[in-house]
Amino acid sequence: MPQFFFNKRLILLLISIILLVALIGFSIKGDRKITWPEQFVKDSTGVFQNIFHRPSQYFAGFFENMNEIKNTYEENKYLKSRLDQYAQLDSDLQDVKDENNKLREELGRQDSLRSYKPTPAVVIARNPDKWFEYITINKGSQAGIQQDSAVITSKGLVGKVKSVDQFTSTVQLLSAKDRKNLISAIVQGKDRKGSKVYGLIEGYDSKRKKLLLRHIGSDMKIEKGQDVVTSGTGGVFPKGLTIGKVSEVQPDSYGLTKMAYVEPSADFYDLENVSVAKRDVSTADAEALGKGDDNQ
Numbered sequence: 001m002p003q004f005f006f007n008k009r010l011i012l013l014l015i016s017i018i019l020l021v022a023l024i025g026f027s028i029k030g031d032r033k034i035t036w037p038e039q040f041v042k043d044s045t046g047v048f049q050n051i052f053h054r055p056s057q058y059f060a061g062f063f064e065n066m067n068e069i070k071n072t073y074e075e076n077k078y079l080k081s082r083l084d085q086y087a088q089l090d091s092d093l094q095d096v097k098d099e100n101n102k103l104r105e106e107l108g109r110q111d112s113l114r115s116y117k118p119t120p121a122v123v124i125a126r127n128p129d130k131w132f133e134y135i136t137i138n139k140g141s142q143a144g145i146q147q148d149s150a151v152i153t154s155k156g157l158v159g160k161v162k163s164v165d166q167f168t169s170t171v172q173l174l175s176a177k178d179r180k181n182l183i184s185a186i187v188q189g190k191d192r193k194g195s196k197v198y199g200l201i202e203g204y205d206s207k208r209k210k211l212l213l214r215h216i217g218s219d220m221k222i223e224k225g226q227d228v229v230t231s232g233t234g235g236v237f238p239k240g241l242t243i244g245k246v247s248e249v250q251p252d253s254y255g256l257t258k259m260a261y262v263e264p265s266a267d268f269y270d271l272e273n274v275s276v277a278k279r280d281v282s283t284a285d286a287e288a289l290g291k292g293d294d295n296q
Contacts, residue, residue: 118275133176156242156265184234210261
C-alpha cells in the first residue's frame with residue numbers, strides 16, 4: 001500500500017512538470033492570442049502596478065529631494081564663507097586701485113604697463129606639421145592688429161603676432177622652436193630677500209610640455225607653484241599677463257644662473273578663440289620704464 005501511494009505521487013509530479021512545460025511553451029509563442037484569463041491577470045497586474053507606482057515614485061522623489069536640499073545647504077554654507085572672503089578681497093583691491101590712481105595723478109602719468117585693448121579673434125587655420133608653432137587668426141591690419149602684439153586666451157598668454165595681412169594674421173606660439181621668441185617674465189611674489197625675480201621665457205621642452213624660464217639669478221629663491229607673468233618691461237607685452245606656474249627649478253649647466261620649468265596656463269593644443277592684446281602705452285615709454293626698473 002505505501003509503495004502504491006509513493007508511485008501515485010511520483011506520477012502526479014511527472015504529470016505536473018509536463019503540464020508546466022507545456023504551458024510555458026504555449027505562453028511564449030509569439031503569434032498566439034492571449035486567452036481571457038491571461039488577459040484578466042495581465043490587466044489586473046497593470047492596474048495594481050499603476051496604483052503603487054505613483055506613491056512609490058513620490059516617496060522615492062521625496063527622499064531624493066531631501067538629500068538634494070541637504071547638499072544644497074552645505075554648498076550654500078561653503079559659498080557664503082567664500083563670498084565673505086571675496087568681499088574682503090574686492091574691498092582690498094578697490095583700495096589698491098584708488099591708491100594707484102592717486103599716485104598716477106600726483107605723477108601726472110595716466111599710462112600703465114598693464115593697459116591694453118583686447119581684440120577678439122578666431123583661429124581659422126593651423127598647419128598639422130607645425131601644430132605647436134603657428135596659428136592663423138581671422139583679424140588683420142583692417143582690425144588694427146599690429147606685429148608683436150600679445151595673443152591671449154581666458155587662461156593665459158599663448159604667443160605673439162608674427163606677421164599681419166589685411167584680414168588675417170599669423171601668430172607664433174610660445175611653444176614654437178625659435179630662440180628669438182623671448183618674453184620678459186617675472187615670478188610673482190618676492191624671494192626671501194624681498195627682491196623681485198626676473199627671467200626670460202626662452203624655449204619650450206616638447207617632451208615635458210613645459211616652458212623654459214632662464215637667466216634667473218643664482219641667489220634668487222623661487223619655489224614650485226609660484227605664478228609666472230609677463231613683466232611688461234620688454235616693450236612688447238602688457239604687464240601681468242598670466243604665463244604659467246613654476247613646476248621645477250634647477251641650476252643651468254654652468255651654475256651661474258638658474259632655470260625653471262613653467263607649466264603653461266593656456267592649452268597650446270586646443271585653441272579656438274583668442275584675443276590680441278594691443279598695448280596702450282607706447283614702446284618708447286615702456287622701454288624707458290623698463291630701464292628704470294632694471295636700474296632699481
